[in-house]
Amino acid sequence: MGRGCTADLRAAVAPRGGDTVADHLVADLLRTADEFARSARLSGVSKTTLYRWWPSAGALALDGYFHAVEEPLAFEDTGDLRADLTSQLRAFARILTRTPAGRVVTELIGQSQTDHDLAAAFRSLYSSERRRLAGERLLRAREQGQIREDVDVQVLVDQLWGAVYHRLLIPDEPVTDDFVVALVSHLIDGITPPAPPRPTVPPPPDAPVRPRDDQ
Helix, strand or coil: CCHHHHHHHHHHCCCECCECHHHHHHHCCCCCHHHHHHHHHHHCCCHHHHHHHCCCHHHHHHHHHHHHHCCCCCCCCCCCHHHHHHHHHHHHHHHHHHCCHHHHHHHHHHHHCCCHHHHHHHHHHHHHHHHHHHHHHHHHHHHCCCCCCCCCHHHHHHHHHHHHHHHHHCCCCCCCHHHHHHHHHHHHHHHCCCCCCCCCCCCCCCCCCCCCCCC
């Protein structure tokens, strides 16, 4: 099955009348054999075909989630790095805290700690691609001189999006808009190139002391 066929298959298990596969997976631990079979029935695709492309219901949910958020989490490039990062992180935080997707991702991250296949699926179907997209946007900013040349953009990805995941998984503090704005502000103020120093006018050299005539 080629890439086009895979896209057609993904479309077959996409939302139908507001009733999504991901919603069913959230309701029942996301990864049971019964739910996977139900996904096949809802989409009209054979269970064997689903297993060929997604090894578990969790993998199917991850792939569906990645493509569902691809457009709302697109990385803008307006030339204003601070504004673009703030806008993207706001959209990211909104999806994770105000939609069922937040619970999907939280449960899948938790389960992937003890399920190596699901962990591999999480990396290949979701996190590695999101990291790549964020890294590409930050690399463009570095090429444009908005970030210092010595800055590792992958560390920036961890500092920004990783901080949101941290609050989502360890809810000591909420993921708020003030938090998102502070994340970007604190980071930008440390990674933007320093302003060129203002030229200084050297002090005039000391005038030579002329001897007095009566000496």
